[in-house]
Amino acid sequence: MLGATLAVAVGAQRRKGWPIVILAALAGMFPDWDALSSHISPQSYRVGHRVWGHNLFAVTLAGIVLGLLGYWISQSCTKSTDLDSTNGERQAGEAGFWIVLCVLIMWSHPLLDFLYCGWDRNVDWPVRLLWPIVPEGYGRPWMPWNDWGASAILLAGLFTTILVRRHRQLSACVFLALLVSYVAIRGATVQWGK
Numbered sequence: 001m002l003g004a005t006l007a008v009a010v011g012a013q014r015r016k017g018w019p020i021v022i023l024a025a026l027a028g029m030f031p032d033w034d035a036l037s038s039h040i041s042p043q044s045y046r047v048g049h050r051v052w053g054h055n056l057f058a059v060t061l062a063g064i065v066l067g068l069l070g071y072w073i074s075q076s077c078t079k080s081t082d083l084d085s086t087n088g089e090r091q092a093g094e095a096g097f098w099i100v101l102c103v104l105i106m107w108s109h110p111l112l113d114f115l116y117c118g119w120d121r122n123v124d125w126p127v128r129l130l131w132p133i134v135p136e137g138y139g140r141p142w143m144p145w146n147d148w149g150a151s152a153i154l155l156a157g158l159f160t161t162i163l164v165r166r167h168r169q170l171s172a173c174v175f176l177a178l179l180v181s182y183v184a185i186r187g188a189t190v191q192w193g194k
Contacts, residue, residue: 001154002112002179003028003105008161008172012101016074020101023070027102030066031059031109054110055131063103071098112150115142115183142187149186153179 007024034053038045118124118141126137157175
């Protein structure tokens with residue numbers, strides 16, 4: 001949900017339509033592919049989740065690939081007969097837009113998980129952001145990993161963004177500000193409230 005909200009907030013939906021918002025939503029969820037390890041065993045899940053798909057190297061590479069895939073799909077759906085030299089520059093800029101958007105959205109997932117990692121000042125589920133180079137996990141337990149407040153804010157934001165056609169980008173920005181405020185206030189009460 002964060003990926004879709006971010007895409008609307010930066011105006012991607014106005015430029016590229018709803019397909020880029022759907023791709024952004026997928027990019028935001030993609031780092032959790034490492035949760036598939038739960039189907040192998042509980043131990044592999046404890047060892048692999050928040051490691052394999054959540055490190056910054058994996059999310060950057062996956063963001064580039066997903067951005068290129070999104071760009072390729074968008075280009076295959078549009079027909080361009082303009083073959084002048086500026087067309088190549090424009091296409092490179094468009095590909096760059098898709099890649100940067102997907103990489104930034106993918107980075108948002110492990111960086112938020114860095115804050116969603118424990119309860120009551122204890123890091124019980126750190127994120128290995130720099131794995132495999134640095135094996136240690138990092139975390140700042142501002143939110144328990146099962147807190148639903150942020151999800152409720154993002155869900156309300158998506159519904160509002162869909163319903164309020166005229167001010168979609170503003171609506172997405174407002175709900176992102178609410179999300180940041182919620183996480184900051186919640187984190188401050190956990191860190192300094194006791």
